[in-house]
Amino acid sequence: xxxxxxxxxxxxxxxxxxxxxxxxxxxxxxxxxxxxxxxxxxxxxxxxxxxxxxxxxxxxxxxxxxxxxxxxxxxxxxxxxxxxxxxxxxxxxxxxxxxxxxxxxxxxxxxxxxxxxxxxxxxxxxxxxxxxxxxxxxxxxxxxxxxxxxxxxxxxxxxxxxxxxxxxxxxxxxxxxxxxxxxxxxxxxxxxxxxxxxxxxxxxxxxxxxxxxxxxxxxxxxxxxxxxxxxxxxxxxxxxxxx
Amino acid sequence: xxxxxxxxxxxxxxxxxxxxxxxxxxxxxxxxxxxxxxxxxxxxxxxxxxxxxxxxxxxxxxxxxxxxxxxxxxxxxxxxxxxxxxxxxxxxxxxxxxxxxxxxxxxxxxxxxxxxxxxxxxxxxxxxxxxxxxxxx
Numbered sequence: 577x578x579x580x581x582x583x584x585x586x587x588x589x590x591x592x593x594x595x596x597x598x599x600x601x602x603x604x605x606x607x608x609x610x611x612x613x614x615x616x617x618x619x620x621x622x623x624x625x626x627x628x629x630x631x632x633x634x635x636x637x638x639x640x641x642x643x644x645x646x647x648x649x650x651x652x653x654x655x656x657x658x659x660x661x662x663x664x665x666x667x668x669x670x671x672x673x674x675x676x677x678x679x680x681x682x683x684x685x686x687x688x689x690x691x692x693x694x695x696x697x698x699x700x701x702x703x704x705x706x707x708x709x710x711x712x713x714x715x716x717x718x719x720x721x722x723x724x725x726x727x728x729x730x731x732x733x734x735x736x737x738x739x740x741x742x743x744x745x746x747x748x749x750x751x752x753x754x755x756x757x758x759x760x761x762x763x764x765x766x767x768x769x770x771x772x773x774x775x776x777x778x779x780x781x782x783x784x785x786x787x788x789x790x791x792x793x794x795x796x797x798x799x800x801x802x803x804x805x806x807x808x809x810x811x812x813x814x815x816x817x818x819x
Numbered sequence: 820x821x822x823x824x825x826x827x828x829x830x831x832x833x834x835x836x837x838x839x840x841x842x843x844x845x846x847x848x849x850x851x852x853x854x855x856x857x858x859x860x861x862x863x864x865x866x867x868x869x870x871x872x873x874x875x876x877x878x879x880x881x882x883x884x885x886x887x888x889x890x891x892x893x894x895x896x897x898x899x900x901x902x903x904x905x906x907x908x909x910x911x912x913x914x915x916x917x918x919x920x921x922x923x924x925x926x927x928x929x930x931x932x933x934x935x936x937x938x939x940x941x942x943x944x945x946x947x948x949x950x951x952x953x954x955x956x
Contacts, residue, residue, distance in 0.1 A: 741883055742911035749878045749915070753871060796870075803867045 583766035587690055587759070610688040614675040643671065647805065654809035655816060662812050665705070669698065670805035677758065677797035681790070689800075690758040692751060699751035702808050710815035718818060750807060757800050761793045872919045876912040883908020 591603040625640030633641055647667045651659045673689060680687025688694050710718040722739040723732065768789065771782040887904030891897040 737907055738910045738914060741907050742879065742914050745879050745882055745911060745915065748882055749875055752878050753874045756874065757870070799867060799870060803871050806867060807871065 583763045586766055606686045607688045607691055610679055610686045614672055614679055617675050618671045650806055650809055655813045658816055666805055666808055670801055673804050674801035677801055687758050687762055689754055692755045695755040696751040699747040703747040706811045706815045714818050754800050754804055757796050761796055765789055872916045875915045879912025880908040
């Protein structure tokens with residue numbers, strides 16, 4: 577199989593099953609396929625792990641329990657009281673992103689989280705949920721999030737726009753962080769791979785770097801899922817326990 | 820666990836003997852165990868924090884500036900929208916970075932891994948009440 581010399585080619589969207597409804601192109605693409613696989617894998621892991629739940633867990637069950645405890649710990653320590661009701665949401669988000677990131681690490685697979693629209697959709701869901709919960713729980717009082725108290729009145733004119741801006745930036749930072757990390761990492765891998773393919777004998781050096789980079793990419797894949805989940809927790813915390 | 824062999828040398832041991840001790844020991848282990856977990860998660864959190872603040876400033880500034888440009892485009896207020904929103908973006912980005920780093924608007928358990936282990940039940944359950952209440956001045 578030829579090694580790609582076009583580092584960005586790996587992000588091309590390909591229609592697997594072209595579907596057009598009205599004027600809309602809702603084709604089933606390779607990105608959608610990877611997402612489906614991620615969902616299937618997560619579901620399969622959980623189903624297999626809990627099928628024969630035992631007091632002393634087997635291999636699959638301990639994997640699932642580790643995942644569960646990791647997220648439960650994160651939810652507990654970051655949302656605190658009343659946080660457990662958001663556990664399913666955070667768990668779904670974390671495992672989906674984790675699996676989508678890790679699936680991208682399989683050679684010749686597709687990294688669906690390297691598409692900004694995918695990560696932005698996830699971040700938008702988080703943002704809308706957090707805002708909706710804030711408004712449902714606290715009503716009009718939720719707007720006090722944007723008004724720092726203990727500040728002179730005339731400064732509010734400056735501070736409220738800043739607070740508003742820093743609040744509405746959240747879905748963008750959340751999505752761009754994940755997308756940029758995955759895109760940059762995989763592009764870098766492809767570039768060094770391209771080097772290695774084109775310089776013949778001296779290929780050992782870029783290949784060595786690539787070996788290290790693969791390790792780094794695994795770290796980034798897990799860490800970015802973690803960062804996404806923990807930020808979701810922090811935002812939820814803010815909406816639940818309005819300061 | 821160490822006490823087990825010498826116990827078995829005597830008459831058939833009462834299963835409930837030393838139960839209190841064993842429970843205490845298990846409890847102590849349980850309390851001790853989180854510190855190991857915290858060490859690891861402190862590293863994770865540090866790494867996560869480092870990775871997440873980098874992009875915060877960049878996105879805030881570029882997004883706000885883009886918004887300013889768009890406002891100018893719609894309302895014909897060039898160049899004021901882009902100027903004002905650029906500085907607002909810088910401020911908002913710095914605010915986000917400052918908050919991420921100093922742990923303001925994050926719960927107690929998040930930023931202080933050293934104080935996290937000791938009050939195991941209370942840690943994290945007590946979200947910071949007032950992020951803006953640091954205004955003693």
